[in-house]
Amino acid sequence: MAFLQRVLKSARAASVISGSHQIRFAHSFQYLEVSKEGPVTVISMNRPEVKNCVNKLMASELLRAFVEFDKDANASVGVLYGKGGSFCSGYDLKEVAALSDSTEEQSKGLLKDFKDGHAPMGPSRLLLSKPMIAAVSGFAVAGGLELALLCDLRVVEEDAVFGVYCRRHGVPLIDGGTIRL
Numbered sequence: 710m711a712f713l714q715r716v717l718k719s720a721r722a723a724s725v726i727s728g729s730h731q732i733r734f735a736h737s738f739q740y741l742e743v744s745k746e747g748p749v750t751v752i753s754m755n756r757p758e759v760k761n762c763v764n765k766l767m768a769s770e771l772l773r774a775f776v777e778f779d780k781d782a783n784a785s786v787g788v789l790y791g792k793g794g795s796f797c798s799g800y801d802l803k804e805v806a807a808l809s810d811s812t813e814e815q816s817k818g819l820l821k822d823f824k825d826g827h828a829p830m831g832p833s834r835l836l837l838s839k840p841m842i843a844a845v846s847g848f849a850v851a852g853g854l855e856l857a858l859l860c861d862l863r864v865v866e867e868d869a870v871f872g873v874y875c876r877r878h879g880v881p882l883i884d885g886g887t888i889r890l
Contacts, residue, residue, distance in 0.1 A: 713790050716844040716864050740767040743774050748785035750778045757793020760848055763830055764801040771831030779837050787841040789860055799851025800829060833859050851875040
């Protein structure tokens, strides 16, 4: 938490906050905590028991939070953070394994959800109009690396780990995040 506080202090200084009151977003999320402190919007991924890996619901919540941030006239800068000591360990492979047991129609239905700019990791294909900072601690691997690459700036703890280990097992990066390298 001290790491996030240092990142927020820098973000506040960069965006010249007038007052520091905290505001919660209007709707609740199951896997995210989204808050505002002046012009700084903090989006915290909150699935620490699975190193913040993204499932379909969390991807949808991330996309909604990023779109709301981008449309918010009072927001100047965003911070993406992973709670529990890990930024994001990619897509939830247990959910992917369940797809292999599903019918072809169910699999096509899931893929249909990812058309029109929506991506399996949520917002990773968006082009934001405001700066986003990734506050990376722990793992930012596979799709988690793609989320970090979405951000304009990455503030990283010394022991953070970046990687594309999914390629060892023949699993590609699912959102085309390598174009941001």
